[in-house]
Amino acid sequence: MTEVGGRSVRRAAWLAGASMVALACFVALRFSATADIVAFMPDGDDRQVAALARLVADSELGRSMVLMVGAPDTDQAVAAARAIETRLIQDPRSRDAFAALDGEPPPDIDRALWELYHDRRLAFVARTPDEAAARATSEALAEAANRLKRELANPMSTLIARVAPSDPLLTMPDLYDELHSSLGGGVSLRDGRFVTEDGHALLFAATRAPAFDATAQRPLLDAIADAFAAENAEAGGTLTLDTSGVNRFAAVTASAVEGDVKRVGVVSSVALLALLFALFRSPRVVVVSALPVVGGVVAGAAATLAAYGRIHGVTLAFGASLIGVAIDYVVHLLCHHAIAPAQSGPRATLDRIWPGLATGAVTTLVGFVALAGSSFRGLQEVALFAVVGISAALGYTRWLLPALLPQVLPASRLRAALARVLAVALSKLRAQRGIAVALLLASLALGTFGLSRAEWGAGLADLGDLDPDLLAEDDRVRSRVARFEQSRFVFAEGATVDEALEANDRVADALRAAVADGELAAFRSAATFVPSPARQRAVAEAFTSAPNLRDRWSTAFVEAGFRPEAFGQFTQALAAPVAPLTWEDVMESPLASMARTFRADDDGRVYFVTFLLDVSDADALAARIADVPGATWVDQPAAMARAGAAVRARTFELFVAGLVAVLLTLVARYRSPRRVAAAFLPAVLGALAAVGALAVAGLAVDLIALTALLMVVSMGVDYGVFLADSDADPDDEIATLVGVFVACGSTVLGFGLLAMSAFPMLRTIGVTAAAGVVACLLVAPASLILLGNAREGEHR
Numbered sequence: 001m002t003e004v005g006g007r008s009v010r011r012a013a014w015l016a017g018a019s020m021v022a023l024a025c026f027v028a029l030r031f032s033a034t035a036d037i038v039a040f041m042p043d044g045d046d047r048q049v050a051a052l053a054r055l056v057a058d059s060e061l062g063r064s065m066v067l068m069v070g071a072p073d074t075d076q077a078v079a080a081a082r083a084i085e086t087r088l089i090q091d092p093r094s095r096d097a098f099a100a101l102d103g104e105p106p107p108d109i110d111r112a113l114w115e116l117y118h119d120r121r122l123a124f125v126a127r128t129p130d131e132a133a134a135r136a137t138s139e140a141l142a143e144a145a146n147r148l149k150r151e152l153a154n155p156m157s158t159l160i161a162r163v164a165p166s167d168p169l170l171t172m173p174d175l176y177d178e179l180h181s182s183l184g185g186g187v188s189l190r191d192g193r194f195v196t197e198d199g200h201a202l203l204f205a206a207t208r209a210p211a212f213d214a215t216a217q218r219p220l221l222d223a224i225a226d227a228f229a230a231e232n233a234e235a236g237g238t239l240t241l242d243t244s245g246v247n248r249f250a251a252v253t254a255s256a257v258e259g260d261v262k263r264v265g266v267v268s269s270v271a272l273l274a275l276l277f278a279l280f281r282s283p284r285v286v287v288v289s290a291l292p293v294v295g296g297v298v299a300g301a302a303a304t305l306a307a308y309g310r311i312h313g314v315t316l317a318f319g320a321s322l323i324g325v326a327i328d329y330v331v332h333l334l335c336h337h338a339i340a341p342a343q344s345g346p347r348a349t350l351d352r353i354w355p356g357l358a359t360g361a362v363t364t365l366v367g368f369v370a371l372a373g374s375s376f377r378g379l380q381e382v383a384l385f386a387v388v389g390i391s392a393a394l395g396y397t398r399w400l401l402p403a404l405l406p407q408v409l410p411a412s413r414l415r416a417a418l419a420r421v422l423a424v425a426l427s428k429l430r431a432q433r434g435i436a437v438a439l440l441l442a443s444l445a446l447g448t449f450g451l452s453r454a455e456w457g458a459g460l461a462d463l464g465d466l467d468p469d470l471l472a473e474d475d476r477v478r479s480r481v482a483r484f485e486q487s488r489f490v491f492a493e494g495a496t497v498d499e500a501l502e503a504n505d506r507v508a509d510a511l512r513a514a515v516a517d518g519e520l521a522a523f524r525s526a527a528t529f530v531p532s533p534a535r536q537r538a539v540a541e542a543f544t545s546a547p548n549l550r551d552r553w554s555t556a557f558v559e560a561g562f563r564p565e566a567f568g569q570f571t572q573a574l575a576a577p578v579a580p581l582t583w584e585d586v587m588e589s590p591l592a593s594m595a596r597t598f599r600a601d602d603d604g605r606v607y608f609v610t611f612l613l614d615v616s617d618a619d620a621l622a623a624r625i626a627d628v629p630g631a632t633w634v635d636q637p638a639a640m641a642r643a644g645a646a647v648r649a650r651t652f653e654l655f656v657a658g659l660v661a662v663l664l665t666l667v668a669r670y671r672s673p674r675r676v677a678a679a680f681l682p683a684v685l686g687a688l689a690a691v692g693a694l695a696v697a698g699l700a701v702d703l704i705a706l707t708a709l710l711m712v713v714s715m716g717v718d719y720g721v722f723l724a725d726s727d728a729d730p731d732d733e734i735a736t737l738v739g740v741f742v743a744c745g746s747t748v749l750g751f752g753l754l755a756m757s758a759f760p761m762l763r764t765i766g767v768t769a770a771a772g773v774v775a776c777l778l779v780a781p782a783s784l785i786l787l788g789n790a791r792e793g794e795h796r
Helices: 001-028 045-058 075-090 109-124 127-133 138-151 159-162 170-183 215-235 248-279 282-308 313-339 345-373 377-399 414-429 431-455 468-480 497-516 534-542 549-559 562-572 583-587 592-597 618-626 636-670 673-697 703-726 729-754 760-787
Strands: 062-069 098-102 189-190 193-196 200-209 240-244 488-494 522-524 597-601 605-613 631-635
Touching: 001 075, 001 282, 001 377, 045 138, 045 592, 045 673, 075 098, 075 189, 075 200, 075 215, 109 534, 109 562, 127 534, 138 159, 138 562, 159 170, 189 313, 189 414, 189 631, 193 215, 200 592, 200 673, 215 240, 215 549, 240 522, 248 282, 248 414, 248 468, 248 583, 248 729, 282 313, 282 377, 282 760, 313 345, 313 377, 313 414, 313 597, 313 631, 313 703, 313 729, 345 377, 345 636, 345 703, 377 562, 377 636, 414 468, 414 729, 431 673, 488 497, 497 534, 497 583, 497 605, 497 618, 497 631, 549 562, 583 592, 592 597, 631 636, 636 673, 636 703, 673 703, 673 760, 703 729
Parallel strands: none
Antiparallel strands: 062 200, 062 240, 098 200, 189 193, 193 200, 488 605, 488 631, 522 605, 597 605
């Protein structure tokens, strides 16, 4: 190489290195990950459903926790819960993490509720204006008088006697009962503390951090476990603790994934580095070989962050798979530089094999560019990450790697022995073509089995299994405390709080009719304690404007034996309307903590969610809600199933389109049907074998599997192209075969261990990658031999 050429190479290497450092700094400063499922939802109703479900997860409700303490008797449970609460308040891990922690109602809550609602009681005399007008009829007033008489005759009538002078219709007691029942029932007070019907003591909590922020939730969960352990030890091991909260599932899942990734990462990295060192006998080569791979992942992450502001978890999972593709370029160069080097050094070696590397990269890029045509933002993100990452890995291999490699690689016994073994195997394969046929047929048979037995998973809601013990514990708490459904809701929305409350009133009206028709058992709504101001005014007006109301009211109560003058406060209220209760009034009251769980805000819109109990006819209920202006029915399982099917179908279409694009690229490069087939067949049979392996392992072909299959196809094409481009020269052919073998081994080391993961998403990636690339390794030389190559005549 001339001195000018050497300076150019060094300059290019410096620029490539500087760009890698700059991109790494950008990623470190801007990195933000998300698991927002909306990215993988199609446009339309289901996407809105997923967005609303996400609002619930991000709201106060999604951050709530319930701690249920059990003991031999209720008094001991109450005392233990109080002690655990004290420990949590004193522990900085939990004290700073909790936005609220309550084991008892706010002090003087009865007085506060009286002050909040008493003056406005006529706005709560009924739930609708029609009901209010019905309560103002002579018959209804007579029934109200008789009811009051019966209640006062009850031995437990002290409260009624205090309320009656200002509230003879008993609106306030009815409102208290409705507020209590709206909580789901099952909760009462013992010694001023919350307890369940069967004597468990309760602590209600809300976290500051979102439930899915596993990093923030882990210290809090550890503090809870430590507080209970300390109190249980003092109680002689007689206590039990059951906890409910989304954060527990997020923390356990994140810990499982991180643990598997770390274990696999350490083992595979050590094994891969040891293998590279054994093959090339140079620490320098081991370090340098990692740069294009790291550079590709960093570039892909930087492009994604620049375009979208954050990276989806599915994209990150694919980013790990990208390593398996990027390492092919590096290993291919190293093997040729070691086994069939050019006299003038690694740059000349790279120039000689560059057409094969470039073709392999282009076919990979073409396959992933097809994903960019998806209407799903999540798949577009994956495509961007892949295209930029693979392009960068190829660029760093060309411009950075040759300048850092030594002119001559040290001899290696393992490399020489591997080359001899593979040369013998290749000769035997040529001599006994039946073995090659058997390899192709075995891959085809495994793929056929897989297609016939494959379970086509949704790929959205089923990316991971929830811990069955946590689910059982969560059910134990919810069955006693919050019995409402956790996956089906009704949302009311508006541009302002009042508009959203008006929509929420309409939802409540529709749901009361649904309860009457047997479509569900009950519901929990903010309309119970804060109807819209418009509804409150309409209810009060419908009641107080009834013709001759005072006279007919007086007559009804006199006939029941009451003296009208005893109800002076009530008659005054009929003539003195009061401003309606507002959302702001509620938020300044003891009801604020409960009220916050009903509201969520997003993109300038206000939403109120209604929770449902024992839905028996979801289709009828959905149809009913569809007729309510400003209301949305949310059925998460159904929406995820529909969206999953749409994502799977669209991804499969793009997968096939990518295969066609790859095939056309190979046709343009080789212009020979036999060589095109030899280069393309490993990708197809490798992908089929991977599907078969998934079926054998009992794993679904979901979004993660399809994404991993794209990597398998990419590597299969690489193997086919590399062999097709090197078969004219024996040394190049053996160098390529060693490179393909080592690339396959590195992929199995990097991802095959994931097949043993307990987490389905990682296990899917591991099984797909390991089975697919091994099949590609076996099929690539076999297909080349069977379909003819440049030296075919030598072996006939």
